[in-house]
Amino acid sequence: MWPEKASDGVGMGSMAQKGRSYRLWQMLGHGAGSSWQPILILGGTAVLAIFLQPILQGEVSSGLIFVLGITIVGATSGLVPSLICALAASAVFNFFLADPVLTFRMNTGNDLAPPIIFTLCAFVSGLLSGRLRDKTSQLGKTNLQLESLLDTSRMLQAAPDIPAIQEVLKETVPGRLGFSLWLFTIGDGRARAVEQLADRQDLRELADSTLSGEAVIRDEIGVAYRLDGSRSCVGALVIQGPGDAQVDPAFLEALASLVGLAVERAQFASAIAEAEANLRAEGFKSALLSSVSHDLRTPLTTISASASSLIDYGTRLDDGTSRKLLRGIVDECDRLNRITANLLELSRLQSGGASLTGQVLSVSDVVRTVVQRARERANGHEIRVSPPGQDVLVMADTALFELALTNVIQNAIQYSEPGTTIQIDARTRDGTCLLTVTDEGCGIPIGEQDRVFDRFYRVKRDHSSPQGSGLGLAIAKGFVEAFNGSIELTSPIAGRAGTSVTIWLPLFRETAP
């Protein structure tokens, strides 16, 4: 379900993503200890300034130390903390450092200038460094969001189908931060969850309301985003945060639009796959129809020509010829019947295992039934059977087993000279039943041996031979494979001409009741 390639892509992306999502988490204001940082810095600089004041012998130098502290706070914590620090520093400067010391009171004249200038400097440096830091932080955040979206987009592109998209969502930043992301597609005009929701009916209703209503709906249970593809709405995405956690709404909206496109692409891809499957089925049907119309008409032609000849020329034909024509009608009716049976069984095999019923069959019984019927059709061929020592049981479908064996024996009759022998052996080996049909016929060219099991494939022959439908061996193969067996063909057989077809079927094992 999750192809190797796609999972690789996700794995590689997730390494980078992990670090990035943590940084984003921090930048969103969830980093621990960040509110204490400005106080510590300011406290440090205040202590430094006060203690160094006797050594530096001047309030100007101490003031510069304060300005340094405010700049650092601005650069690390942003505009607001730096302005607060500036205010605090101004108070500390006035109280501890500016004359008269240890009082906020101001003397007149010259004493007034240093605190005012200091306050001005503190505010301006706080303002500048804080704003710069905020801008940089904003840029970094945007950058991270973009990179994160890019990663997500890459993973979504690798997702082959809609369930894979749901998996990708867990790998996105919000998914890694503990958010639940529920993907909904549209079925029968309503939202349909991609993953089993169990008892979360409320989520489905939220998704439903965004399909018909606004593109984004915020609710106490979560936020629902309508997923719009390039042509129409393709589903909904419901995001539920852990507790009061927040992610930038713009980021989530961008994520929703990416997911929308990915869902649409996956839907297109599955529509194309379906269309291709239909096309193949159509091709098969038309090949079948043209083959069937030809195959049915061939025996019908003989029947029609024979019957009308007997009517028109009855008295003018000698007894031998009349009997031959009548025999031909019976034979061709039998052939029509076999073609019909083949078609029916082919459609059963085609429709999959649903209509195939396995039952315990005795191989000798099936062989006896089939050989009895084949002997009636045999054109002077001798059909010899060597039965297995004990009764061999297999699990198979009766009609299909008989048909598969009939087809193999029929081929042996058709493609070998009258008077030759057709040998049928049933044996057991290593828990399987081997059923071998060997003829002394013309054999099959080595290059064509693999293809004789293909539907509608007929070996091209340079001398007269009745043409089959090209379905017989295909059905035999379909049958044995449906019952976990196999079929193989050997030709020519060592030392002489001829073909040998072996059907392997697993032996039926009685399970303890």
Added chain:
Amino acid sequence: MMAGHVLLVDDEPALVSVLEPVLKAEGCKVTVAIDGNAAISSVIAGDPDVVLLDLGLPDMDGKAVIQTIRDSSQVPIIVISARHQESEKIAALDEGADDYVNKPFEIGELMARIRAAVRRAKASEEAVAVFEAGPLKVDFTTRQVEVMGEPVKLSPKEYLLLHALARNAGKVVTHKRLLAAGWGSEGADSQYLRVYIGLLRQKVEADPSYPELVITEPGLGYRLKV
């Protein structure tokens, strides 16, 4: 009774074993060929009076067989095929086949087609000057056309079409060939052909809505009934 030499080309033994004795009962000499190459060499060696050809042969395409036979012989060829597509029939007729019989067929129909083909071949050998079929009489030398003894005036195009049909009486003449006969170009609009066949029927048929002489072969062309 028809006597003559029939070359039967079919790879289906069951059908061959029906047609062979029946054709012999008709007094024909029968040669059987089971593939295209055997058919071609039998035409050269045996000089048959008519060829019954199945299009689906094991060694080569039936149309190629027609083409090769036509290089050396004008023997009538009747195609017998289980492929019923119009395009197949047209291609076979255009290659030079004389007639087309769909499988399955009744023996009477096949015999009638064989007789018509043999008669036509004999007639063309004698290069008849006058064609007669039922009420219709066409004099190829004077271009006189009579129906029930009454002279009929045909336009030049109508005469050309009737001439082409009468020269191949009993046999399907494809749209392409009729267009070539009437308009000198195979690619001419077949709509014209329909119109002129209609005009011709007005003049030669007793009841033009139920034509009994100029028969439509749907999708293929027209046939002048003998």
